Amino acid sequence: MTEAFLAIAAGLALLVWSADRFVEGAASAARHFGMSPLLIGMVVVGFGTSAPEMTVSALAAAQGNSGIALGNAYGSNIANIALILGATALIGPIAVHSRVLQKELPLLTAATALAAWQLLDGEIDRVDAVVLLAVFALVMGWSVWQGTRKRRDALGNEFEQELLEHAMPLGRSIFWLVVGLAFLIVSSRMLVWGAVEIALSFGVSDLVIGLTIVAVGTSLPELASSIIAARKGEHDIALGNVIGSNLFNTLAVVGIAGAIAPIPVGPEVLSRDMLVVAALTVSLFAFSYGYRGPHRIGRFEGGMLLLAYAGYNVYLFATAFG
8 A cells, every 4th residue: 555655656746747858858849840839839738748648548548447547537627627727717817818729618618528428328439539539630730720820829929938948959858858758658657556556455446546646646737837827927828738638638538548448438427527527618618708707717716616626526535435
């Protein structure tokens, strides 16, 4: 038991560190090869901040721990909106003014609806996985096309400033990209092993562990980057992290895991976890489009999201141990 907790603690710390190194190296290398700041933010950083979820869920699926694979994806979506965006909004109200982000919100809602529909038959099989990955490829292609159409964009300007502040030579960029990726895999193996051991020790399903400990741990890069962006007033980066990460989790993370091995889905995933994901996604849509004002997620909304996250976890553990 002690070894399992140590593996989770060390795995999470190493996961956050390696994801940060991977993102910095990949973004800087992409800049050296002429990619625009907006596309780096949307594609490279999007993949990088979702790298922990991808590696953890892929390894869990390959090892037969489908509950961790699925719980990590959907639990990260819940944590991204309710915990990360809620905490970020408490630090400072988030203004939503990038047209790219406004167009991505309906995509996130549609992707969530597709994911819920696929759960109805009780399994994410390889056909479902291919559909998710194909939709993900279309979404990424659309985002890239939209980004290249505009010369100036608030999100692109913010990422350009970030790239200038963290500039590094090409050789060092590639070094940190490779090192970050290697340690992502190592830390993911540590985290999955520890999570499985704890689930067995407490007699709870690996789905519950994936929805809580693993999901929060793999969402730490988004939490750190969103809080830092909010304190700098970079609102589009803070909101873009959440929207982009949830699209990656819903489509790519579940798609990759399902392509590796079919994922059986218990009825509670649809009636409890996916219902919460859908409700939070709709609330994010409502908050961002200004039911209390023009395009703004304020402290009141942030407090509501944090309360929702606390209530979900209390209910989850009560049913798990009850």
